[in-house]
Amino acid sequence: MASNFVPASDLDILESPEEILSTLTRDGKRRWLYPTPEKGRFWHQRRILGWALIALFVALPIVRINGKPAVFLDVVQREFTFFGFTFYPTDTFLLLLFGIAALTSIALLTALLGRVWCGWGCPQTVYLEFVFRPIERLIEGKEHVRKRRNEGPWSFDKAWRKALKWGVYAVFSIAVAHVFVSYIVGWESLLDWMTGSPFEHWGFFVLMAGTSALALFDFGFFREQMCTIVCPYARFQSVLLDEDSMIVSYDPNRGEPRSKRSKKTIEQEEAGLMPSKGDCIDCFACVRTCPTGIDIRDGLQMECIACTQCIDACDTIMDRIGKPRGLIRYTSEHALEDQPTRIARPRTVLYSVLLLAVTVMFTVALTTRGAYDVEVGRVTGMPFTELPDGQIANRVRFRVQNQTTQPTAFSVEVIAPEGASLRVGGRQPIQVAPRDLGRVEAFVVVPRTAFSNAAQQEAQFRVVFEDGHEETLTFPLLGPSR
């Protein structure tokens, strides 16, 4: 096994004692990182989970539930399908509850387990660590070899490896982009467009090329900067975490005073032949493996994505020098101060209660959602028209969302005020396909006397479906003031 000890001179970060970003050199240039994978127990667990998540990502737009993809974000038709339930723009309340539940879940997860999502579930981490970096290692070699080659002059060896790597990256980026786009356009449309000429589907071709280029840029070049510069989640970390949150942390009580020394020296310390030092032997294995280039021993930092690589690296070192594992471990700030870690605390209780309440409301609203969603609105333009016979006409529009899997038909009639009539544009009943939206415009004509007391008069409409279902709607009609 290769030694995990690295000379300090190999680490650019050590050459720069000033406080600078881990991914920048002192003159502001990008400091290219060469994190050494440490294939410990957490790495193996993360890899299994990562590949399971990739399989899920590919499967969700293909697997069908109730005749629709498991997840389908149909922006063109403005339909959003999740596991057999389809939401429409008219489902404002449901979408609002869904949004609140998602945000509350993130807040609760972070308060309890820190940035566990970043290290274990985020596609950025999963694809970079378990697809793109392994390809790079396979083609260009281990970290020190890559670093030496990258910093050296161009040669045939360097050129063919780079060309091959970027070619393979491009293939994987195109694959990732196709799966991503299938969430928006649907798998069938995607297959159809893929097998057709780009000239027939220019929009799709441009969308796919752009998405592939972004994936290639991100995984091939931008990498950890997405987490440390772009992603807003890291910025919220400081307000979402507290002293009881689980974080990946170095234990300074155990590790300090750190000192670079061999196993033999440690054995002499343990035998009482030399003064004892902390368990950290200052080997920098934890820094060298970090994908964001930070030193976990400096404390909790915004750049830490909780990937656990430093835990694996340090555990390997501890095994080698005969010390117990866990100098770097999952812990809380309170635990590091020998105080109990509390799971139930005001913020976690509040988030849990809110999440439970919103989940119950969402479930009730979803399961009691009617088969049809009906609304009436005013057509923009003149608020009302005075007809030659003196009657007052308001122009309205009815929208009927058929939320069932069966076709239906509906008719609209006016039931108040007295003497009102409805002049519908087109023939009734109006047909609506399964899970489709039906629209119809109409003039509501009422006698002028309806407005003798006020310039506004409430109308009532009845929408009758072919299965006998009825909905009653009210709507304010406008007329001349006295």
Ligand code: SF4
């Ligand atoms: S914390 Fe562990 S891995 Fe990091 S320098 Fe100290 S002994 Fe090495």
Ligand code: SF4
């Ligand atoms: S400090 Fe450790 S857990 Fe945090 S990003 Fe670096 S290697 Fe991952």
